[in-house]
Amino acid sequence: MAIINLLGIAQGLFTAVALCTVKAGNRQANYLLAALLVSFAIGIAGATLGASGYYMEFPHLIRVGDPVVLLIGPLFLFYARSLTRNKLTRKDLLHFVPFAGYVLYLIPFFLQPAAQKVAFVQQMQESTSPGILFIILLRSVILLVYTYFTYRLLNHYNKQLKEQFSNVERLNLDWLNQVAKLLLVVIACSFLMYALILTGHLSFLVSNYLTSLLLTSVIYTVGVLGIRQARVFVMPASVEKNVVTHSVPVVPEEVRPVARYENSTLSEEKSQKYLQKLLKGMQQDKLYLNPDLSLQLLADTLDIPAHYLSQVINEQLGQNFYDFINSHRVEEVKARLLDPAYSHFTILAIAFDSGFNSKSAFNLAFKNQTGQTPSQFRVQVKK
Structure with a gap:
């Protein structure tokens, strides 16, 4: 010893x-x-x-x-x-x-x-x-x-x-x-x-x-x-x-969610407007395909103040930015696995092309959203 x-x-x-x-x-x-x-x-x-x-x-x-x-x-x-x-x-x-x-x-x-x-x-x-x-x-x-x-x-x-x-x-x-x-x-x-x-x-x-x-x-x-x-x-x-640029103060976890947006000036009308613009950017423009996408970059692209965009995602969709973007990436992967045109691609190649940049993060996000591993999903698709 x-x-x-x-x-x-x-x-x-x-x-x-x-x-x-x-x-x-x-x-x-x-x-x-x-x-x-x-x-x-x-x-x-x-x-x-x-x-x-x-x-x-x-x-x-x-x-x-x-x-x-x-x-x-x-x-x-x-x-x-x-x-x-x-x-x-x-x-x-x-x-x-x-x-x-x-x-x-x-x-x-x-x-x-x-x-x-x-x-x-x-x-x-x-x-x-x-x-x-x-x-x-x-x-x-x-x-x-x-x-x-x-x-x-x-x-x-x-x-x-x-x-x-x-x-x-x-x-x-x-x-x-x-x-x-x-x-x-x-x-x-x-x-x-x-x-x-x-x-x-x-x-x-x-x-x-x-x-x-x-x-x-x-x-x-x-x-x-x-x-x-x-x-x-x-x-x-x-x-x-x-x-x-994103230092984190030591704030008790139970305090932060309650007081987070209590002083926000975002109206319900603007919130809905920003939400529609956000969903359009995801569904039509597929902005989530950018693996380096951040809240600030997305806010600049959509011309929405970053703090308002964060509030919309949290309050209107009940998700944080990370889960929101990766849920769209998982749906993109699922769509491509269902598409015969992508049958010759490996699952990991499809994942990286869908915006993920880590195998472990992709597998975890996919399993959390679908209840299956990517391999199990592809086998089911083939059947």
Whole structure:
């Protein structure tokens, strides 16, 4: 387990260095992710040092990594905010107060001689101090709060994207949502381990190893997602520009729908007029065939203010922009699958020609709308 943890530390540090050397894309986000990975690596190193017995060789490193755990939550939130273009301010430095406070609290310990530090670790392994456990539990609670708010921010951001764009695969942050979910699992496991320690069913030594392995899994997850999705590390300029103009504030989800259009000046007459113009653009002009279609581009094409167009789609049709456009694309695919002239085309070719630019997004939209996979639909058509 120590070897696996050491490999995780190496992976985190290597990825952090790589991120700091990338000059393209969102450099602030890259630096924040690098700092987050270094924090994970230090946390893993501290736990592994104590669990493997190497603290005897380097006693003055004991508890050096403890405060760093308090950096993980704020850095994770700041990284998500930097990707969603919620600007960081000087007030955000207050998020580091718990870290600074914990460092001050540990200064007397850091000034102790090596023998006392070694004795502290040995005492922890034999009989856990309730005070130390409380501090460790408090760190997990703080991390839980930050992870929860980060998860909410990411969900709000991804929903907002669907109000603006018809293809969101290059813009959404689903990969980061997966990391947030994994962190929540890690925190849940931590709480379970604390309960087992208090009841005497788990030693502090074993919990150190398990915690290190869980944090290592987070580093490996980020690495794998980085390989699968290059934009995790380098966001294309065109995508970055779109995200800049559509930042998402942290607003409680239950509040937004109620207050969204209460101050709108759109009359019922104009709403119906815009609706007819919109439906004509879809049915006759087939504007949905443009894979790069966005709310703003559609609004410019139809000569309708973008905020009014969004309101019409939401209120009159009960859909967001993403679902509205892709429902027309699915109907286009179905029509072409029924047309013998397209029998020699692959399903994916038809999907891309109908405005989709992602196989996964197409399959999901088709299944949600028809209850069948595209292949099942084509087989049924042939029968």
